[in-house]
Amino acid sequence: MPHESHEPRLPLARGPVSAAVAEYLRGAGPLPDHEEVAGAAVYGDDLQLALYLCYELHYRGFEGVAPDREWDPDLLRTRAALEHRFLAALRADTAVHDSVDDALADLLVEPLDGTGVSHYLQKEGELWQLREYAAQRSLYHLKEADPHAWVLPRLWGRAKAGMAAVEFDEYGGGRPDRVHARLFADLMCDLDLDTAYGHYLDAACAEMLATVNLMSLFGLHRSLRGALVGHFASVEITSSPGSRRLAEAMRRTDAGPAAEFFYDEHVEADAVHEQVVRHEVIGGLLAEEPHLAADVAFGIDATEHVEGHLAARLLTDWRAGRSSLRTPTVSEISHIS
Ligand SMILES: [Fe+2]
Numbered sequence: 001m002p003h004e005s006h007e008p009r010l011p012l013a014r015g016p017v018s019a020a021v022a023e024y025l026r027g028a029g030p031l032p033d034h035e036e037v038a039g040a041a042v043y044g045d046d047l048q049l050a051l052y053l054c055y056e057l058h059y060r061g062f063e064g065v066a067p068d069r070e071w072d073p074d075l076l077r078t079r080a081a082l083e084h085r086f087l088a089a090l091r092a093d094t095a096v097h098d099s100v101d102d103a104l105a106d107l108l109v110e111p112l113d114g115t116g117v118s119h120y121l122q123k124e125g126e127l128w129q130l131r132e133y134a135a136q137r138s139l140y141h142l143k144e145a146d147p148h149a150w151v152l153p154r155l156w157g158r159a160k161a162g163m164a165a166v167e168f169d170e171y172g173g174g175r176p177d178r179v180h181a182r183l184f185a186d187l188m189c190d191l192d193l194d195t196a197y198g199h200y201l202d203a204a205c206a207e208m209l210a211t212v213n214l215m216s217l218f219g220l221h222r223s224l225r226g227a228l229v230g231h232f233a234s235v236e237i238t239s240s241p242g243s244r245r246l247a248e249a250m251r252r253t254d255a256g257p258a259a260e261f262f263y264d265e266h267v268e269a270d271a272v273h274e275q276v277v278r279h280e281v282i283g284g285l286l287a288e289e290p291h292l293a294a295d296v297a298f299g300i301d302a303t304e305h306v307e308g309h310l311a312a313r314l315l316t317d318w319r320a321g322r323s324s325l326r327t328p329t330v331s332e333i334s335h336i337s
């Protein structure tokens with residue numbers, strides 16, 4: 001695994017906005033203008049990739065792009081325009097719950113027809129679909145817990161201690177071989193996928209990019225710390241039952257021991273994390289800052305919203321016998337099983 005720490009290559013553009021941002025990062029062109037940003041579909045490939053490019057400068061950056069582009073004021077202005085559109089759409093589309101308790105309670109309601117992605121993969125997922133799922137999710141899991149670490153300086157007291165305790169587990173409890181991003185790379189090895197950070201960026205669909213952009217958006221803005229906590233709660237609370245189903249899918253398809261282990265580990269760990277996040281992180285935050293309750297509920301609902309889009313996209317493609325991935329890596333992935 002010699003290349004895991006390398007910066008990824010800039011991806012292929014998906015329209016005028018992402019093309020302009022990528023060219024700007026290469027030092028070869030102007031940023032997108034106001035009309036181009038305003039004209040891009042908010043959940044579509046072009047806008048989501050452009051936003052992803054801006055955010056990625058805060059993680060590992062890109063090959064050939066100077067690290068201090070992270071704080072380029074013109075680029076930050078473009079990022080703000082993209083964020084403004086994304087956040088406005090999320091707020092308009094997710095006015096679901098008024099209270100945190102109601103939002104949390106709904107997370108525990110399993111779909112009546114059992115048709116979530118993990119249900120599908122558990123019952124009838126084929127190996128090529130598990131591989132696609134892992135390739136898509138690698139955009140998050142290879143930086144698992146990183147977007148949430150940004151919230152730590154914005155919390156204090158019980159919320160900070162609870163958040164740090166969960167993050168310590170996510171980062172392996174002091175053991176590099178147990179860092180969850182490492183465990184996911186091991187899962188990818190079992191599935192014959194490339195573990196290089198960012199390798200599947202060109203392959204990932206817009207809906208997957210939106211799930212990662214959501215956490216980067218919430219993590220990078222102190223004003224959205226309540227939403228970040230709500231997002232984190234949503235991930236931890238839904239993870240344990242979903243991971244149980246995905247572990248079964250990996251066993252049923254003989255995906256390999258590391259593939260099973262990643263999800264088995266999350267069944268147990270996230271059952272504990274759920275309690276810490278509920279009582280210490282959310283409970284502690286709202287005891288200190290009760291005015292953030294609406295933002296916590298928004299973070300939960302927005303997460304469910306973008307995850308719902310991703311689930312619909314994956315299941316629609318798979319039920320039609322199609323790959324959910326964009327070319328050119330689609331054949332590389334789908335035809336190996
Ligand atoms: Fe984890």
Ligand SMILES: [Fe+2]
Pocket residue numbers: 166170236239269270273
């Ligand atoms: Fe967790």
